[in-house]
Amino acid sequence: METVTASLLALIHKITGGLLVMAGFVVLPMPIPLGLIMIALGLAMLAPYFSAVQALVRTIRRKSPVVNDAMVKFKQKCPRVIQITIEKTNPDMTPPMVED
CATH class of the missing domain: 1.20.5 (Single alpha-helices involved in coiled-coils or other helix-helix interfaces)
Incomplete structure (x- = not known):
């Protein structure tokens, strides 16, 4: 269930x-x-469901420090699923390489 x-x-x-x-x-x-x-x-x-959206959010956060700082600041106040998304879209994190 x-x-x-x-x-x-x-x-x-x-x-x-x-x-x-x-x-x-x-x-x-x-x-x-x-x-x-x-x-x-x-x-x-x-973002939690699509890696392309995660990459887009990561790019936005990389280009806009204000957005990135706001996400980091409010991360602890968000539900766990949003916290995980904020971690996955960290602009300092290199996304894992997909092997064919």
Whole structure:
């Protein structure tokens, strides 16, 4: 029963994260930065499940020390799944090489 619940939760995260990213791009031109917030939340929800999203977040953190510092600062206040994602997207960490 736990695996079904975990799979369902992962599916809900993926759908919600994808919808947030898409909706964020739609409202991005608005003067209020709501689109950026929605995109950031969507990427945070997708990052635990997709290595490409982890690489994107890692690049954003590498290019923006303000974003990186904020993630490090609030890491301990976040749920464990978000803490793991913050660790996985550490810009100082070299991602593992995939062998073919």
